[in-house]
Amino acid sequence: MYARTRRIHSGLADEMIRMAVEQFLPSVGAGALITLALVRYVPAVLWMLPGLWQIVFSLGVFSSCRFLPRPVAAVGAWYLLTGLTCIALGDSRALSPWAMGTPYGVGQLLVAGILLYAGKQEKE
Numbered sequence: 001m002y003a004r005t006r007r008i009h010s011g012l013a014d015e016m017i018r019m020a021v022e023q024f025l026p027s028v029g030a031g032a033l034i035t036l037a038l039v040r041y042v043p044a045v046l047w048m049l050p051g052l053w054q055i056v057f058s059l060g061v062f063s064s065c066r067f068l069p070r071p072v073a074a075v076g077a078w079y080l081l082t083g084l085t086c087i088a089l090g091d092s093r094a095l096s097p098w099a100m101g102t103p104y105g106v107g108q109l110l111v112a113g114i115l116l117y118a119g120k121q122e123k124e
Contacts, residue, residue: 020067027060047092050100054083069118075110079103 031053038046058079065073082103086094093099 020064023063023067024060027056027063030059031056047090047094048087050094051083051086051089053100054079054086054103056083058083069114071114071118072111075107075114078107078110082107 034052034056035049038049058076061072061076061079065076086099086103089099
C-alpha cells in the first residue's frame with residue numbers, strides 16, 4: 001500500500017497511509033478488547049477467538065477499502081467468511097493453528113495479488 005500511494009499520489013502518500021491506518025485502528029482495538037473480555041470473564045468460549053479475530057479483521061479491511069483498489073473488498077469478504085466458518089465449527093477445532101494460519105495466509109496472498117494486478121493496470 002505504501003509503494004502504491006507513493007507512486008500514484010506522491011504528495012498525499014503519507015496522509016493517505018495515515019488515514020488508512022486510522023480507519024483500521026478501531027478494529028484492532030475491538031479485537032484486543034474482545035480478547036481481554038473473553039480471557040478474563042468467559043474463558044470457556046476462547047475457542048471462538050480465531051473466528052472473532054477474522055470477523056473483526058474483515059471489518060478493518062472493509063473500512064480501509066476506500067484507500068485501496070476495489071477488489072480488496074473481496075479480501076474483507078474472505079475474512080468474514082472464514083471467521084464465520086471458524087465459529088460454525090463450534091469446538092476446539094476452531095483453535096487449531098490451521099484455523100488462523102490458513103485464512104490469514106490466503107487473505108494476504110489475495111491482497112498481494114490484487115495490489116500486483118492493480119499496479120500493472122495503472123502502468124498501462
